[in-house]
Amino acid sequence: MKISEELKQRSGNSCELCGNKDALFEYIVPPKSGESSDEQVVTCSTCKSQIENPENIDTHHWRCLNESMWSEHAPVQVVAYRMLQALQTEEWANDLLGMLFLDEDTKEWAEQSNTDVQIVHKDANGNILNAGDTVTLIQDLNVKGAKFTAKRGTAVRRIRLVPNNAEHIEGKIEGQQIVILTKYVKKS
Numbered sequence: 001m002k003i004s005e006e007l008k009q010r011s012g013n014s015c016e017l018c019g020n021k022d023a024l025f026e027y028i029v030p031p032k033s034g035e036s037s038d039e040q041v042v043t044c045s046t047c048k049s050q051i052e053n054p055e056n057i058d059t060h061h062w063r064c065l066n067e068s069m070w071s072e073h074a075p076v077q078v079v080a081y082r083m084l085q086a087l088q089t090e091e092w093a094n095d096l097l098g099m100l101f102l103d104e105d106t107k108e109w110a111e112q113s114n115t116d117v118q119i120v121h122k123d124a125n126g127n128i129l130n131a132g133d134t135v136t137l138i139q140d141l142n143v144k145g146a147k148f149t150a151k152r153g154t155a156v157r158r159i160r161l162v163p164n165n166a167e168h169i170e171g172k173i174e175g176q177q178i179v180i181l182t183k184y185v186k187k188s
């Protein structure tokens with residue numbers, strides 16, 4: 001059976017989180033690649049957009065987890081767990097989180113942050129950058145808010161990767177911690 005068919009059957013053609021029947025999507029639960037239906041959840045557009053943009057979260061909408069967190073399907077449990085964590089400051093959500101039991105593998109999956117896996121920092125040549133690397137500036141940079149230009153060829157040691165932005169790293173130049181665009185550096 002095709003994945004879409006499996007998902008249709010499993011979900012009864014409704015959002016597996018809130019039960020909505022309109023505008024359904026197959027949401028691949030990160031960091032999985034969606035190779036099987038066990039890595040995906042059927043969601044409505046409301047759920048999907050809030051999963052993907054937690055800053056727009058509508059607390060009330062997620063009361064639906066009260067039911068859906070008891071799903072027997074791991075991907076649904078993972079999404080429920082993550083959303084409850086995002087809502088943890090709400091007492092009801094914190095209570096539900098306390099009741100939600102995940103087996104070991106599912107819990108590990110739920111706790112993998114999306115950013116660990118999806119965001120890769122690369123230098124101007126496409127080499128992968130890691131925290132702690134030394135990089136060299138490949139052009140002069142005007143440092144915002146500082147009174148100097150960081151010269152091409154300057155080495156920046158022990159860089160830090162900005163977690164939510166693959167194009168930004170941080171490092172110290174002339175004693176100041178600054179944000180540098182990855183396209184202006186190469187790994188030494």
Ligand SMILES: [Zn+2]
Pocket residue numbers: 015016017018019020043044045046047048
């Ligand atoms: Zn929904």
